[in-house]
Amino acid sequence: MVGCLREVRRDYLGTISRAAREVGGLARIVAGPPGWRVVLYSVASPSLAAEVLGQPDRFRKQAPGYRELRQALGDNLLTSEDEVWHRQRRFLAPLFTRRRILTDYAPVMVGEAERLVARLRVAAAAGTILDAYALMVEVASRISGRILLGTDITPAVGLLQRFRTINDQLLGRAVSPHPVPARIPTPANRRLSRGLGEVRRIVDDLITDRRANDPSSVGTDLLSLLLRAHDAANPADRLSDTEIRDQATLFLLAGHDTTAVTLACTLVHLALAPEWQRRVQDEIDAAVHDSSPTATDLDRLPWLGRVVHEAMRLSPAAHGIARSTRDDQVLGGYRIPARSWVEVSPWGVHHSPAVWPEPGRFDPRRFDVGPGELPGGHRYAWIPFGTGPRACVGMQIGLLEVQLVIAAVLQHFTITTPLTALPVHAAITLVPTGALPVRFQPR
Numbered sequence: 001m002v003g004c005l006r007e008v009r010r011d012y013l014g015t016i017s018r019a020a021r022e023v024g025g026l027a028r029i030v031a032g033p034p035g036w037r038v039v040l041y042s043v044a045s046p047s048l049a050a051e052v053l054g055q056p057d058r059f060r061k062q063a064p065g066y067r068e069l070r071q072a073l074g075d076n077l078l079t080s081e082d083e084v085w086h087r088q089r090r091f092l093a094p095l096f097t098r099r100r101i102l103t104d105y106a107p108v109m110v111g112e113a114e115r116l117v118a119r120l121r122v123a124a125a126a127g128t129i130l131d132a133y134a135l136m137v138e139v140a141s142r143i144s145g146r147i148l149l150g151t152d153i154t155p156a157v158g159l160l161q162r163f164r165t166i167n168d169q170l171l172g173r174a175v176s177p178h179p180v181p182a183r184i185p186t187p188a189n190r191r192l193s194r195g196l197g198e199v200r201r202i203v204d205d206l207i208t209d210r211r212a213n214d215p216s217s218v219g220t221d222l223l224s225l226l227l228r229a230h231d232a233a234n235p236a237d238r239l240s241d242t243e244i245r246d247q248a249t250l251f252l253l254a255g256h257d258t259t260a261v262t263l264a265c266t267l268v269h270l271a272l273a274p275e276w277q278r279r280v281q282d283e284i285d286a287a288v289h290d291s292s293p294t295a296t297d298l299d300r301l302p303w304l305g306r307v308v309h310e311a312m313r314l315s316p317a318a319h320g321i322a323r324s325t326r327d328d329q330v331l332g333g334y335r336i337p338a339r340s341w342v343e344v345s346p347w348g349v350h351h352s353p354a355v356w357p358e359p360g361r362f363d364p365r366r367f368d369v370g371p372g373e374l375p376g377g378h379r380y381a382w383i384p385f386g387t388g389p390r391a392c393v394g395m396q397i398g399l400l401e402v403q404l405v406i407a408a409v410l411q412h413f414t415i416t417t418p419l420t421a422l423p424v425h426a427a428i429t430l431v432p433t434g435a436l437p438v439r440f441q442p443r
């Protein structure tokens with residue numbers, strides 16, 4: 001599929017959807033004139049997506065997006081490969097066990113959801129319309145901050161605000177055939193490097209502070225766990241301060257932005273679908289009554305889970321998962337040359353009419369399937385967290401957080417919006433194009 005570079009950059013998601021619709025599960029997208037050309041292989045079929053993501057030796061993480069992230073944030077669990085990644089994953093997997101999530105992180109989410117409800121009561125009484133995205137960035141930042149740092153999240157809030165500009169600038173660079181080398185002080189490069197420098201300094205200070213004031217820290221926040229982390233296979237092996245800084249920064253970035261976008265999009269999808277709000281509200285009233293919804297209630301809230309799954313199908317925060325080829329590869333019967341950019345597109349899979357009939361319609365019943373049946377008819381029809389060995393390590397945290405916050409909001413409020421559709425565009429993650437006005441009315 002041939003297009004103009006400006007068009008692809010302006011409407012990246014539209015291009016990916018069009019490729020899935022008109023070309024199929026694997027499309028070669030060529031944009032821009034020779035010498036100024038971007039070529040990417042967009043994968044929008046569940047089985048090809050699983051093939052690419054399931055084989056990290058064939059499909060590597062050297063694509064432009066990861067190149068930019070690595071340069072910006074250092075090598076971390078998201079960007080590393082091979083032995084470095086294995087070592088980091090061994091260190092970090094114990095931070096993400098189900099038990100730890102339920103005992104240490106879930107209460108933080110419930111507490112922050114209660115805080116949000118109190119704040120919304122004030123806005124509702126004044127009849128104020130709020131921007132769901134700004135609101136959810138704040139909620140997700142506070143939750144990420146508290147999970148990472150314990151109770152004192154003041155430094156994290158400044159940190160997360162700086163990520164907003166970094167996110168947009170990194171995708172601009174990734175989708176550029178010749179990004180200006182970072183060492184050349186263009187205004188954009190200076191902004192990016194200033195932002196990154198500040199982020200590094202804040203995290204470094206946090207680590208120094210923690211080491212100085214609480215060297216034998218027994219805290220259960222992620223930073224304490226990172227400082228104490230060791231390799232079970234080799235207990236003398238510890239993470240260096242730089243590694244701790246790079247992982248902590250990644251957790252803040254990977255954890256808050258994706259979750260904030262998912263929360264904001266879910267609220268708007270619900271505001272546009274009053275019948276689904278009522279369905280979830282009835283379920284919450286019957287299962288939870290007046291107490292705050294907690295992680296143990298979720299088993300009794302199946303429609304809440306389906307609503308969240310359907311919102312993540314339509315609006316996958318990680319809209320594209322980039323890979324690259326080191327050698328020539330064959331995928332779906334087509335040759336992909338060495339050093340190509342292959343983009344597995346959850347957006348493309350989720351919006352493909354070949355996988356999901358009427359893909360643009362919000363219908364949580366798609367996830368109400370019988371035993372042995374699969375939503376979308378395929379194990380990999382729903383891949384907002386990726387799949388294979390590099391699938392999201394924070395998936396349980398993200399899903400839990402979105403469900404608990406949405407449950408708390410719907411328990412107390414009915415939501416409406418003047419929007420008629422959800423406006424989003426692609427940065428490194430999906431981002432709303434402008435404000436997402438939502439009104440919260442007490443039930």
Ligand code: HEM
Nearest residue numbers: 077078254255258259317318384385386390392393394398
């Ligand atoms: C709704 C929320 C989230 C979404 C949609 C999401 C999405 C994803 C996706 C698609 C990947 C795979 C990337 C790839 O294969 O290249 C990924 C990986 C990752 N995510 Fe998430 N994520 C979410 C929440 C979180 C949270 C809360 C954390 C951390 C606390 C987190 C940390 C990570 C890390 C560290 C990886 C790399 C894992 C590895 O390669 O071993 N994510 N995420």
